[in-house]
Amino acid sequence: MTRLLIRGGRVLDPASERDERADLLIEDGRIAALDAAIETRDAEVVDAQGLWVTPGFIDLHAHLRDPGQEYKEDIASGGRAAAAGGFTTVACMANTDPVNDDPAVTRYVLGRALQHAPVRVAPVAAATRGLEGRVMTEMAALVDAGAVAFSDDGNTIMDGEVQRRVLEYAKMVGKAVSVHAEDRTLVKDGVVNEGPISTRLGLPGNPSVAETINVARDIALAEMTGAHLHVAHVSTAGAVGLIREARARGVQVTAEVTPHHLTLCDDMTLGYDTNTKMAPPLRSARDVEACVEGLCDGSLDAIATDHAPHAVYEKEVEFSAAPPGILGFETALPVVLELLRAGRIAPLALVAALTCNPARVFQLEGGRLARGAVGDVTLFDPEREWRYDPAQGYSKSRNSPWAGKKLKGRVVATIVAGELVYHVDRGVRDP
Amino acid sequence: MTFNCRSLLSIEELSRDDIELVLETAWRMKEVGQREVKKVPTLRGRTVVNLFFEPSTRTRTSFEIAAKRLSADLVNFSASGSSLSKRESILDTAKTLDAMDPDLVVVRHQVAGVPKRIADVLAAPVINAGDGAHEHPTQALLDLMTVREEKGEIAGLTVAIIGDIAHSRVARSNIHAFSKLGASVRVVGPATLVPPDIERLGGAAAGAVKVFHSLREGIEGADVLMALRIQRERFAGALLPSVREYAATFGLDRARLRFAQDDAIVMHPGPVNRGVELAHELTDHRPSVILDQVRNGVALRMAVLYLLSGRSSLPAPPEAQSE
Amino acid sequence: MATRDTELPALPATAPVVAAPRVAASLTADVARGLNPGAAAAQVLLDDAAIRRALLRIAHEIIERSADPTRLYLVGIPNGGVPLARQIAHNLREVAAVSVVVGVLDTTLYRDDRLSSAVRPRLRRTEMPSAVDDRQVILVDDVASTGRTIRAAMDALMDFGRPRAVQVAALVDRGHRELPIRVDYVGKNIPTARDDLVKLQSDADAPESAMQVVLLRGAGEAR
Numbered sequence: 017m018t019r020l021l022i023r024g025g026r027v028l029d030p031a032s033e034r035d036e037r038a039d040l041l042i043e044d045g046r047i048a049a050l051d052a053a054i055e056t057r058d059a060e061v062v063d064a065q066g067l068w069v070t071p072g073f074i075d076l077h078a079h080l081r082d083p084g085q086e087y088k089e090d091i092a093s094g095g096r097a098a099a100a101g102g103f104t105t106v107a108c109m110a111n112t113d114p115v116n117d118d119p120a121v122t123r124y125v126l127g128r129a130l131q132h133a134p135v136r137v138a139p140v141a142a143a144t145r146g147l148e149g150r151v152m153t154e155m156a157a158l159v160d161a162g163a164v165a166f167s168d169d170g171n172t173i174m175d176g177e178v179q180r181r182v183l184e185y186a187k188m189v190g191k192a193v194s195v196h197a198e199d200r201t202l203v204k205d206g207v208v209n210e211g212p213i214s215t216r217l218g219l220p221g222n223p224s225v226a227e228t229i230n231v232a233r234d235i236a237l238a239e240m241t242g243a244h245l246h247v248a249h250v251s252t253a254g255a256v257g258l259i260r261e262a263r264a265r266g267v268q269v270t271a272e273v274t275p276h277h278l279t280l281c282d283d284m285t286l287g288y289d290t291n292t293k294m295a296p297p298l299r300s301a302r303d304v305e306a307c308v309e310g311l312c313d314g315s316l317d318a319i320a321t322d323h324a325p326h327a328v329y330e331k332e333v334e335f336s337a338a339p340p341g342i343l344g345f346e347t348a349l350p351v352v353l354e355l356l357r358a359g360r361i362a363p364l365a366l367v368a369a370l371t372c373n374p375a376r377v378f379q380l381e382g383g384r385l386a387r388g389a390v391g392d393v394t395l396f397d398p399e400r401e402w403r404y405d406p407a408q409g410y411s412k413s414r415n416s417p418w419a420g421k422k423l424k425g426r427v428v429a430t431i432v433a434g435e436l437v438y439h440v441d442r443g444v445r446d447p
Numbered sequence: 448m449t450f451n452c453r454s455l456l457s458i459e460e461l462s463r464d465d466i467e468l469v470l471e472t473a474w475r476m477k478e479v480g481q482r483e484v485k486k487v488p489t490l491r492g493r494t495v496v497n498l499f500f501e502p503s504t505r506t507r508t509s510f511e512i513a514a515k516r517l518s519a520d521l522v523n524f525s526a527s528g529s530s531l532s533k534r535e536s537i538l539d540t541a542k543t544l545d546a547m548d549p550d551l552v553v554v555r556h557q558v559a560g561v562p563k564r565i566a567d568v569l570a571a572p573v574i575n576a577g578d579g580a581h582e583h584p585t586q587a588l589l590d591l592m593t594v595r596e597e598k599g600e601i602a603g604l605t606v607a608i609i610g611d612i613a614h615s616r617v618a619r620s621n622i623h624a625f626s627k628l629g630a631s632v633r634v635v636g637p638a639t640l641v642p643p644d645i646e647r648l649g650g651a652a653a654g655a656v657k658v659f660h661s662l663r664e665g666i667e668g669a670d671v672l673m674a675l676r677i678q679r680e681r682f683a684g685a686l687l688p689s690v691r692e693y694a695a696t697f698g699l700d701r702a703r704l705r706f707a708q709d710d711a712i713v714m715h716p717g718p719v720n721r722g723v724e725l726a727h728e729l730t731d732h733r734p735s736v737i738l739d740q741v742r743n744g745v746a747l748r749m750a751v752l753y754l755l756s757g758r759s760s761l762p763a764p765p766e767a768q769s770e
Numbered sequence: 771m772a773t774r775d776t777e778l779p780a781l782p783a784t785a786p787v788v789a790a791p792r793v794a795a796s797l798t799a800d801v802a803r804g805l806n807p808g809a810a811a812a813q814v815l816l817d818d819a820a821i822r823r824a825l826l827r828i829a830h831e832i833i834e835r836s837a838d839p840t841r842l843y844l845v846g847i848p849n850g851g852v853p854l855a856r857q858i859a860h861n862l863r864e865v866a867a868v869s870v871v872v873g874v875l876d877t878t879l880y881r882d883d884r885l886s887s888a889v890r891p892r893l894r895r896t897e898m899p900s901a902v903d904d905r906q907v908i909l910v911d912d913v914a915s916t917g918r919t920i921r922a923a924m925d926a927l928m929d930f931g932r933p934r935a936v937q938v939a940a941l942v943d944r945g946h947r948e949l950p951i952r953v954d955y956v957g958k959n960i961p962t963a964r965d966d967l968v969k970l971q972s973d974a975d976a977p978e979s980a981m982q983v984v985l986l987r988g989a990g991e992a993r
Contacts, residue, residue, distance in 0.1 A: 212644035216459070218559035218581030218619060221643070288560030332536035334558035336579075450890070468892070475893035479879070484929040487879035517879075753879075757890040 019043050020434050021056055025064025025395060029071060030368035031384035040069060042391035045433035050385055062436065064395055067428055068363075071371040071383050072104025072135075072392030076194070076272050077248055077320035078344070080106070080137070083124060084113025089325040089412050091125065094345075095133025096446070097323070097410035099438040101345035102370075102427035104135050104392035105380055106323075109169045110142040117142035117153045119161035126162045134437035134447055135430070136392075138164040138380055143182045143193060147171040152182050155189045164378045167194035169248065170295060172230065174200055179234065183243035192244040192270065192378060195234050197255065198296060202226035207336050209282040209297045217285065219335060222297050228254030235262045238269055246377055247271040249322050251296040253306030260315040270377045272320035273307050275351040276342065276417070280304070284417060290331045290338035291417045294322070297340075311369060312361050318374035319366075321348050325413030343416045346409050350423035353398055357424070391434035400426040410444060450754040454566045454573040457582040458623035466591065466627060472750035473592050473743070479516060480746055490519035490756055493550040497523045498540075498565075499576070500556040505717060506576050506585075509741070510553050513748035519550070519756075541565040551755060554578070559616075572755040580614045586716055587620035589747040591628065593740050594671055597712050602629030607659075607666045607707075609635040609697060610675035610724055613642040617716045618675055622648045626655045633657045635665030636697060639686045662697050666707045673714040674699055674724040690723055700726035704734070712736050815960055815968065816983040821941065824957030825854060828939055829861035831955050833868075836906060841934070842870040843905040847877055847923050848894035850912025850970035853981065854941055858910060873898040875909075875930075877922035896926075903931040908955070912970035912983070914940035917951035942983055944968055965990045 022040040027050065029035075039054040040047065080094035089097075091108075098106045108125065110116035116125060122139045129137035141163035145151045148171070155166060166186050172195065173179045179195075186193045203226045208214045210221025231247055235258055238245035250256060250273050262269045276294060281301045284292045292298060310316040324341025331338050352370075355361045375383025382392040401424050406414035430438035438444045450468055452460060479487055495514040497507050507523065514521040526540060537556075541564075544552065549571050554562040559579030566573035577583040591601060598604055606625045612618045612634045625632050626649035634645055638660050649655040659665030666672055681687050699713065713725065713735045721727050729735050816824070833839055839862070846855030852874055859872045876894040909923050920938055927936060939955035944962045962968055967989035972981040 210643055212647050215642040215644050216619075216648060218579050218616060288563050329536050329539070332538040334537060334556070335560045336558050472893050475876070475895065478896050482929060483931070487929070488925070489879040753893075754890050 018045075018434055019048075019056065019059035020062065020391070020431065020436065021054060021059040022062045022064050022069055022393060022395065022431075023054075025067045025069035027069045027385065028363055028367045029385040030364045031071075031372040032386060033364060034385070035364055038069075040385065040393065042393070042431065042434040045391050045435075047385055047387055047389045047391050049387065060436070062395065062429055062431075067395045067397050070367045070394050070396075071385050071389075072394050072430065072432065073102045073348070073370040074318075074374040074380060074383055075103050075106040075321050075323070075345070075348075076246070076318050076374045076378055077274075078106045078108050078323040079111065079325065079341070080108040080125075081325060082112065082128060083121070087412070088327055088330075090132075091128040091137060092132035092446070093410060093412045094323070094325070095129065095135050095137065096444040097343070097345040099134045099430045099432070099444050100410050100427065101321075101347070102349055102394040102396060102430050103345055104394065104430060104432045105138055105375075105382055106135060106345075107138040107140050107164060107378060107380075109140055109167060111147060111169055111171070115142050115145075115147055116140075116163075117145050117147070119154070119157045122158055122161040122163050130447075132447065134444055135432055136382075138378065140165045140167050140169075140194060142166065143168045143186070144173065144178065149173040149175055149178055152178070152185055155185055155191070159189050159191060163191070164380060165192045165194050165246065167196070167248070169194070169196045172196050172198055172200055176233065176237075180237050180241060183237055183241045183245065187241060187243035192246040194246040194248050195230070196248050196295070197227055197230035197234055198222075199226045199229045202229065205336065207293060207297065207340075208285050209299045209303075211282065211300055213282040213285060217288070219285075224252040224254060224299060224303060227252045227296055228258065231255040231258050235259070235267055235269055238262075239265070239267045242268065245269045249274050249277060249296060249320065250307060250310065250316055251277045251299050251303060253303050256306045256310035256315055260310065260313070263315060270318070271310075271316045272318040272374070272377075273311055273316045274320060274322045275344065275348045277307050278304065278311065278319070279351055279354055280417065288335050289417065290333070290335055291342055291415050291419065293335060293338050293340050294324075294342060295340035308355060308360055311355075312365065317369065317377055319348065319352055319369045320374065321345055323411075324415075325411050326415045328414055331415050341415070343406060343409070343411050343413060345411070347404055347416060347418045347423065349396055349427055350404075350425035351418070353425035356398070391431060393431040394427060395429040395431075396425060396427045398425045400424070400428075402426050453755075454562075454575075455584050455751055455755060456563050456566060456573065456575045458584045458587050458620045458627070459582065461584075461627070463627050466588065466624065469588055469747070469750050469754065470592055470595065472754060473588070473747040476749040476753070477743065477746035479749070486516050486518060488518045489753060490514070490517040490550075493519045493756060494548070495519045495521045495551045495553065495752065496544060496549040497521065497576075498526065498544065498552055498554045499523070500526050500554075500561070501577070503555055503577065505741075506555060509744045510574075510576065510748050510752075513745050513752055516745070516749055517752055519752065522549075537561055537564060538568055541568050545569050545571070551752060574751055574755065577616050579616065580619070581616050582620045582623075583616040583716075584620050585744070585748055585751060586617050587624040588751070589740055589744045590621055590673070590714060590716075591624050592743045592747055593714065593736055594712070596739070596743070597736060598670060601625065604630040604670040605633065605668060606630050606671040606673065607633045607635050607669040608673045608675065609662065609665065609699065611640045611677045611681060612636050612645060612675070613640045614678065614681070615675045619648065621673065622656055631655055631657070633659055633665050633669065635659045635662055637687060637693070640681070662699075662703065663706050666703070666711075669707045670711055671714060672699060672704070672707055672711055674719075676716060676718065677720060677724055694723050698722070698724055698726065699729055701728060704729070710734075714740060717741065812984040812986055814982050815942070815985050816958060818980040818982060821957070821981050821983065822857070824941060825857045826861050826865070828955045828957060829858050829865055832858070832862065832908065832939075833866045835954075838906070839866055839868040839870070841904065841906050842868065843873065843900075843902055843907045843933070844870055845873045845875045845898070845907055845909050845923070845927065847875060847909060847911045847919060850941075850972070851910040853972045854912060854939075854970070855910040858939065871900050871905075875923055875926055877919055877926055880922035880925045882918060882922065898930050901931050902927060902933045904934050906935045906937070907933040908937045908939050910939045912941050913968045914938065914943045914953045914956075915946050915968075917947050917949035920951050921949050941970060942968055960985075963987070
């Protein structure tokens with residue numbers, strides 16, 4: 017019997033709206049007690065004085081690149097980076113090589129994760145075969161193999177009927193469909209948010225309506241089918257508004273937003289740094305503001321990283337040729353803490369967006385600290401300052417706009433099923 | 448008065464004084480080009496590299512003549528194709544070049560921002576010879592030089608830039624250039640080829656840039672008419688219906704010139720699509736100053752090479768520091 | 771050869787450098803070269819009257835040593851040499867009734883200085899109104915010292931043609947020659963320290979205004 021006692025921290029459990037100084041005891045992988053003072057012998061003790069103790073973070077959107085692109089990341093390195101970022105569960109997207117459109121690939125991912133990743137990995141399977149947007153995948157079989165949701169992610173399904181049938185079928189198997197909502201015919205070769213910045217830079221613009229239009233379409237289809245639509249990485253004021261209205265009407269739509277779309281504007285791109293190139297692109301200050309509001313009022317459920325590793329040489333190219341995306345795991349917490357420090361969001365609401373909300377969206381274990389829940393816990397110091405150097409991080413890649421920046425707030429310990437898998441002083445403990 | 452930039456990457460980053468110094472120096476250089484021996488020993492022993500990722504005979508030749516008139520050794524490095532097709536990153540190309548210790552590097556690329564990225568890793572100063580739809584600073588400077596020759600003063604002039612503004616680096620550089628020197632700038636073109644928020648490009652002089660979708664209104668009373676080259680591929684997509692309609696609505700000819708000032712001049716960065724953006728009769732004769740632009744281009748580029756060449760003896764800047 | 775084309779038609783009216791007072795421009799140029807005129811008090815070496823006497827004497831000497839004064843061509847080296855060349859030409863008209871051509875020749879592009887500073891010196895104007903072939907060219911500078919400016923001026927001159935002879939006139943010769951160059955017409959020999967700065971102060975736009983040669987101790991380039 018393993019026992020782990022987390023002593024003296026500020027415990028925040030949004031599911032129970034608890035925010036108080038308390039001790040937390042984990043036994044055999046599950047939470048055994050949560051009380052003002054727990055006395056116990058023969059337990060490993062983690063001193064949490066001055067730290068915040070929350071459920072382990074859950075990421076609904078990451079790219080682990082395994083199988084097929086292990087030069088960017090693999091399940092082991094991605095898992096370690098996730099642990100160092102306080103994530104205890106990461107949902108990984110299907111755009112691997114081969115694509116996760118077959119139960120064998122799903123089982124491969126889960127098997128690798130069990131052996132090599134210090135955190136839980138939840139595979140999101142492709143919605144259509146080969147992410148081609150034509151023939152839907154064997155969703156029932158994929159669910160049996162362990163898929164937690166379906167998504168073609170960046171390969172947005174542009175065929176309206178296919179999207180409708182995917183939603184209907186996913187509803188039947190009881191899973192959400194996560195969408196990268198961008199009308200590809202409007203995006204065309206756009207690589208930065210269309211507006212004054214794209215005009216100054218002379219780079220092709222990606223208009224925000226490209227996102228709004230597809231969010232509107234997918235909400236209408238979700239409303240018609242009664243399926244669970246999950247909108248990935250919302251970036252525009254228009255999309256936030258549509259989601260807010262749809263939820264008020266009772267449409268089953270959930271949404272996530274990334275740390276970068278909550279904090280960075282398109283003017284970051286003025287130096288042509290390819291580490292500011294994402295899909296969807298960084299948007300205007302007004303859009304950023306709308307995303308923060310959406311997160312605060314609950315229109316947007318979760319903060320998801322869209323962790324997207326790319327090799328250094330892949331980013332050292334022309335802006336238009338660079339693959340979109342940035343690392344997300346290890347910087348997510350300090351970046352979103354900016355919102356807290358700016359007084360934009362309450363502590364429990366912020367923690368909810370990282371824990372119980374994403375757990376609910378994909379029906380995952382964890383996300384709460386109640387007795388009997390899985391013993392996934394994250395400890396962090398919201399005041400600790402550090403300089404982020406991707407070369408010192410756990411990802412195989414380095415593509416981050418925060419490289420070299422001083423950040424405030426750092427994960428101190430990550431606990432998965434009662435095991436201390438990461439400690440800031442000792443690093444990641446591999447399984 | 449000193450030139451304050453290490454590299455010449457955009458007009459946007461230049462101060463008014465920088466621009467004045469370049470123009471003054473170019474004026475002196477023009478005199479050199481009128482001598483029987485059109486060559487001075489100033490850059491003897493210095494190596495200038497023309498790094499052209501996008502073919503451009505005109506600009507490359509202009510830089511080549513400019514460098515040779517200053518006695519520099521010039522090497523043409525034509526690297527066609529994108530990083531993706533070559534499997535070599537542009538920064539690899541730049542680092543390889545850097546190891547050969549050039550003194551000045553002239554970069555042309557079809558994608559915006561590449562000269563800046565290269566300048567970030569090179570020890571030598573970089574001159575942007577056109578990057579995507581971003582900027583073409585030497586073109587704008589030679590345009591200023593030509594207009595100043597013709598009109599005496601830039602401030603107070605009305606300059607109409609006509610055509611495909613969205614895809615034009617010449618338009619962006621000239622909007623910055625003429626705004627900085629106090630001209631009022633109009634952009635005139637079809638709604639599909641005027642990019643969003645172009646009015647905000649002029650910077651400090653807010654409201655200096657005005658947008659027109661009617662040629663007649665756009666050139667009404669203008670002193671300078673600058674037609675831009677329209678690429679044939681624009682007619683293949685959703686941007687424009689046909690060459691004929693474009694020429695009929697935004698092409699300049701003698702009849703339409705009467706809406707502008709009587710002494711208006713006509714400019715074009717070349718090469719001209721005759722009968723599309725400019726009528727044949729406007730291409731070769733007054734009030735067209737197209738060949739003066741070309742002539743001034745050499746002097747202007749000599750000036751830029753000269754002013755930046757002092758910088759090449761400086762040690763490399765430290766790696767770009769974030770934060 | 772260098773004909774009308776070398777004249778600069780539009781600039782004089784509009785270019786700010788020409789409109790600016792020459793003294794101010796030369797001070798700016800000194801600052802750009804890293805000199806610091808404010809570091810020392812100016813000592814007047816030659817006042818206006820002395821300068822005009824010297825230039826008159828030089829005019830007489832030029833006539834004495836010229837086989838054909840109509841072939842004379844005075845070339846002022848900016849900035850200090852330009853008003854002096856004009857004054858000598860004026861004197862030649864007075865004393866010998868000859869009208870000589872006066873040109874302006876900037877040497878900046880021909881200088882051999884290995885620039886320690888990153889800043890390129892500002893170019894001055896060059897105006898060579900007629901061909902130099904077969905002429906007796908006299909390069910006029912305010913202060914002769916190392917000889918490097920005169921060397922650069924000779925190189926520049928050769929790009930304009932093939933003069934019959936080239937001579938040098940300087941208002942002040944401070945010595946410190948670093949090249950085998952002789953000054954043919956000297957206004958005054960003035961021994962100075964190497965790190966002194968000697969310069970002519972004048973207003974190019976007002977030829978009749980007072981000129982003076984000043985010494986600024988320690989304000990020159992230390993070597």
